[in-house]
Amino acid sequence: MSKYEDQLIDIIKNDSYIMSILEAVEKLNLNDAWVSAGLIRNKVWDVLHNSNTPINDIDVIYFDSTDTSWETEKKLEQKLESLLPNQPWSVKNQARMHLKNGLAPYTSSYDGVAHFTEIPTAIAVRLRKNELEVMAPYGLEDLFNKIVQPTPYFQKDSKLHVIYIKRMQEKEWHKTWGDLSIEL
Template sequence: MSFLAAAQDRFRQDVLSNRHNLAILERWPALALPDAWLVAGCLFQTVWNLQSGRAPEADIKDYDLFYFDPLDTSEAAERKVQARIEEVFADLDIKVEACNQARVHLWYERHFGHPRSPLLSAREGIDRFLMPATCVGIRPSEIYAPHGFELLYAGRLTMNPLTPYRDLFERKAASYAARWPWLRVETGLHP
């Protein structure tokens, strides 16, 4: 087994130890979303919880689904998808949020104060998380980690050159470090 395959197996095993991640992936066919990925905190925070000896689900605020539908970038269409997501996962007692990456550029600057060019896939949304360590996504048959897993498992938080917004990085890093004090915040850009 290659190093990458072993790292992917470890990551999959870790994130699926979170019963909510497992339930989301088990119900994947019911979502019927184009280019869909389970992403963000529900994945990397599960890993950090396990490394901290905590329950896999501890302090995870929400579970994010990215999808890419360039045919309808309206807010109404995204709300309709969100309503279906809430119905599919109603019994889990967690917050699952869906975000159409084809429309992020329409609201990003208004919400975060920085411009965002249009994306061409859900993976490009994952690529642009504030920290390379957190750029991870999973779906039943695939894992996406453009920067690998070393930064994630080492707890090294560096700024992503694709989103070099120091103000957002510092706020997010401080929030993570408050919950997982062993994380190392590094102020430079990740190459």
């Protein structure tokens, strides 16, 4: 386990709100389920900047190639809502998320996270049997060093790189966390 993974686990364990989210997701007993992206990234950046930004959404990912319906995702959001009400739940089956950017089908949640747009967002955490697990296909160095750059998929493909550039312009993270180094 890297020092950054230890730091991330400490940050999550010391946040009762995020722990309650992870506990709710674990109760769904979904295949390959994780809490990912912005909630985790923003929490780390908030800790590093001694700030507290609002929660936009709670990205819950899982992988089930036998049922890729949007309706199932909405039912899962309703179940999460019953477990932990009034939260901005967003459940996405990674078995269908490849369609968003016209890519080949993903093979797992790990593959889905590896295809996220930027490296510090390509992270996920889950709770299994009271143990926190971290998924970070590109490591946690960029996240903790406040570096934003595209994942390899969004670096190599010019069409995808345009998506990354547009996302960086829309997110305006530099206004919230002033010392981020954002590669364009």
